[in-house]
Amino acid sequence: MIYKTKRQQLELIKSSLENERTSFESHWRDLSDFILPRRSRFSISDVNKGDRRNQKIIDSTATLAARTLRSGIMSGVTSPARPWFRLTTQDPDLAEWGPVKQWLHAVQQRVSASYLKSNLYNILPTVYGDLGVFGTAAMSVEEVFNGDVIHAKSFPIGSYWVAKDDFGRINTFVREFRMTVAQLLETFGSKKNGEFDWSNFSTYVRGQYDQGNLQTWIDVTHFVMPNSEYDPKNPIAKFKKFTSCYFESGTGYDSKEDDKYLRESGYDYFPILVPRWETTAEDVYGTNCPGMEALGDIKQLQNGEKRIMEAVDKMIRPPMKGPTSMKGQAASIISGDITYIDNVNGQGFEPVYEVNFRIQEMEMKQSQVRSRIQRSFYEDLFLMLSNLDRRQITAREIEERHEEKLLALGPVLEQINQDLLDPLTDIAFNIHLRQRLLPPPPPELQGMELKVEYISVMAQAQKMLGVSSVERFTQFVGGLAQVDQGVLRKIKADQIVDVYGEMLSVPPSIVRTDEEVQQIIQAEQAQQMQQMQMQQQMQAVDMAKKLSETKINQQDAALDELIRQAQSGGI
Numbered sequence: 001m002i003y004k005t006k007r008q009q010l011e012l013i014k015s016s017l018e019n020e021r022t023s024f025e026s027h028w029r030d031l032s033d034f035i036l037p038r039r040s041r042f043s044i045s046d047v048n049k050g051d052r053r054n055q056k057i058i059d060s061t062a063t064l065a066a067r068t069l070r071s072g073i074m075s076g077v078t079s080p081a082r083p084w085f086r087l088t089t090q091d092p093d094l095a096e097w098g099p100v101k102q103w104l105h106a107v108q109q110r111v112s113a114s115y116l117k118s119n120l121y122n123i124l125p126t127v128y129g130d131l132g133v134f135g136t137a138a139m140s141v142e143e144v145f146n147g148d149v150i151h152a153k154s155f156p157i158g159s160y161w162v163a164k165d166d167f168g169r170i171n172t173f174v175r176e177f178r179m180t181v182a183q184l185l186e187t188f189g190s191k192k193n194g195e196f197d198w199s200n201f202s203t204y205v206r207g208q209y210d211q212g213n214l215q216t217w218i219d220v221t222h223f224v225m226p227n228s229e230y231d232p233k234n235p236i237a238k239f240k241k242f243t244s245c246y247f248e249s250g251t252g253y254d255s256k257e258d259d260k261y262l263r264e265s266g267y268d269y270f271p272i273l274v275p276r277w278e279t280t281a282e283d284v285y286g287t288n289c290p291g292m293e294a295l296g297d298i299k300q301l302q303n304g305e306k307r308i309m310e311a312v313d314k315m316i317r318p319p320m321k322g323p324t325s326m327k328g329q330a331a332s333i334i335s336g337d338i339t340y341i342d343n344v345n346g347q348g349f350e351p352v353y354e355v356n357f358r359i360q361e362m363e364m365k366q367s368q369v370r371s372r373i374q375r376s377f378y379e380d381l382f383l384m385l386s387n388l389d390r391r392q393i394t395a396r397e398i399e400e401r402h403e404e405k406l407l408a409l410g411p412v413l414e415q416i417n418q419d420l421l422d423p424l425t426d427i428a429f430n431i432h433l434r435q436r437l438l439p440p441p442p443p444e445l446q447g448m449e450l451k452v453e454y455i456s457v458m459a460q461a462q463k464m465l466g467v468s469s470v471e472r473f474t475q476f477v478g479g480l481a482q483v484d485q486g487v488l489r490k491i492k493a494d495q496i497v498d499v500y501g502e503m504l505s506v507p508p509s510i511v512r513t514d515e516e517v518q519q520i521i522q523a524e525q526a527q528q529m530q531q532m533q534m535q536q537q538m539q540a541v542d543m544a545k546k547l548s549e550t551k552i553n554q555q556d557a558a559l560d561e562l563i564r565q566a567q568s569g570g571i
Contacts, residue, residue, distance in 0.1 A: 005259055007247060010223055014174050017161035024285050028134055028157055031291045034298045035062045035133050039126075042158035044219060044250075047178045058305040061370045062291075062298045065377035069290060070129040072382035076409070076458040077128075077416060080121045083112060084456035085425060089448060098516060099442045104450075107438055111428050114149040114437075123152040127275065127420070130157055132377065135277045135286030138162070138173070141424060142271050143431045150428055162274055163225075164284055170419075171242075172225040173272040176249070181205060182214040188246065188262040200262055202248050219250025220262065224272055240266030269427050275419035277412065294376035301369045304362065311357035318354075381408055413458050425452050470496065 025042065032040035037053035057063065078084050087104045089095045095104065115121065123139055130137035138155040155175060163172035179187065184205060190197050198206050208216045227243040246262035276286030322331070374380055429450070432438050453459075474496065480487050494517060512520070 006245075007259070007261075010221075010245065010247075013172075013223075013225075014161065014221070017163060017172075017174055020163075020284065021161055025158065027292065027295075030295060030299075031133055032157070033057075034295065034302065035066055035291055036129065039130060039133070039156055040158045041156040044159070044176050044178050047217070056302060058302050058309075059366075059370075061301060062294065062373050062377075065294075065374050065379045066129060066133050066291065068379045068382050069132045069377045070125050072378065073128040073132070073409075073416075074125045077413065077454075077456050078121070078124055078421070079456065080116060082457075083108065084459075085112075085421070085452055085454050087429075088451050088453055089445070090451055091448075094444060094448075097444070100444060103439060103441055103445070107429070107432075110437060111425070111432060114428065114432065118148045118150045118152065120150065120152045123154045126154045127273075130154075131275055131277055131286070131416075132289055133291035135289035135292060136274065137276075138272060138274045140271050141273060141427050143434070145435075149431060149435065149437065162272075162284055165226075168279065170272065170274040170284075171270060173223075173274070175222045177220055177222070178217045179220055180215050180217060181208050184218055184220070184262070185209070200260055202260060205248070218248060220246060221249045222246050224267070224270070227266055237265040240268055242267040242270050269430060270423070271427070273420050273423055275416055278415065290377045294373045297369050297372045297376070301366065301373065304366050304369065308359065308362055308366070311359070311362075315357060378409065409458060417454060421454065422452060 028040060029042065033053075033056045037057070041047075086108050089100065089104075094100055120141075127137040127139050134157045136157065138160055140153045140155075142151050142153075143149070144151045159177065160173060160175040162170050162174075165171045184201070185196060188200065196209075205218060208214075208218075223245040224242055227239065227241060229239055229243075230241050231239040232241075244263070244265045244267060246264075247260065248262065277289035278287055280287050371380075474491075477487055477491055497511070
């Protein structure tokens, strides 16, 4: 098909993505209504609307569980309070070489510092919340030059559409949102000779500006997708690997202005991160997340709470009956009020039926439902430590339970690494490289691809099995050495220190490199040789002294013998 304008092609792509997403929307709406009412935006007209959206939530168990999940993943995967990643090389021996090791550590510190300085740690909890409830989340990471290096932004579910490549990686992102005329001009406007350049804006926007309607909402569509005109030799942004295109849509749109775009640019990298809880075959969006798995229980919990309230209300305010003679007469069932009737012997108001509701059994059933919801969101795991009586448990037991808790999220961690943390670290590293914020690398790293290792609490929990095996092995050998010292020859003590420190993600600055250890050994050997030489010299001097003393004594003895013989006449 031949398109008259690029806009027609983009509109067709958007329409196709809308059709593919339709089947997910009803499920997302239910999840939003019952768990996170304000984290969805299926219509761009919802912007800046503060109406109550939690009409279907009576019991907030699911909402609180989702909050616990969000906080737990944040603290366990990307806690700002401690390092959660480090850089290394494909060659383990090269990574342990002193200059390379120090450079990698310095790069890690600089990238981590930029994360702290930016708004990344404000956005990530929201992303984790969407991921756990809807199975899919989306955020952008863009390069800025205001000192923050990077800037992140999250997008609510329902406001975007995505597509993937043959390898299952998201490579197309379409978003609809609204901006005021004032925001539109501030973001995309430019001035020539003190006047706005209106060549990229519609006549509708120009008219609203001339009328002073700067707060009028304008619909905007943003496309990020692989660039069919990609030219690695051309430095112009329009020819970069991924194209970025903003244009007006909706109200005020005129098809005669298809050739007008608010901004056409590009990226060297795909700036949109779309983590998914779990992917199934060719599905683009995530599935089998805690919110989806618990939705049935969540609805049951709300219905159960509603029935309990109705039963309690009928017990306190039961439906009443009375004689027909009292119809139209003043009557009240409020405590303390008096209703006058003519026939005092007859019946006045009385309950239609007695409500004998077994609340305890119903509450027990509701408690079971709450427990299932909490387990679906891993709340029992994340809150395990807080429920322990630390007076009756050892530090080692606390550590083991903490590790066990985090291992349960191992498969999810791998998906988060692939969809979120890997591209995030890659983007941040390349931005630092372009802005020349990194120290010059050692010559050995020229042209070598770096590797990211995650050292968060969750990542370490998976490694702790290896740590335990190392500890048990060394304890066994130590015990056996008390019987036979020869077994110590089987132990590479230096290697044990390196492996153990790596498993615990010990900072490289506190562990000597192999080169430094070798230098120390050589210095110690040289010192020992010097001491031995000095000792040998001292022994030689002492020996010479003894020999000289022995010789003098022998001469004296011979002289005494000659004198004795002379005196006796023997000579």
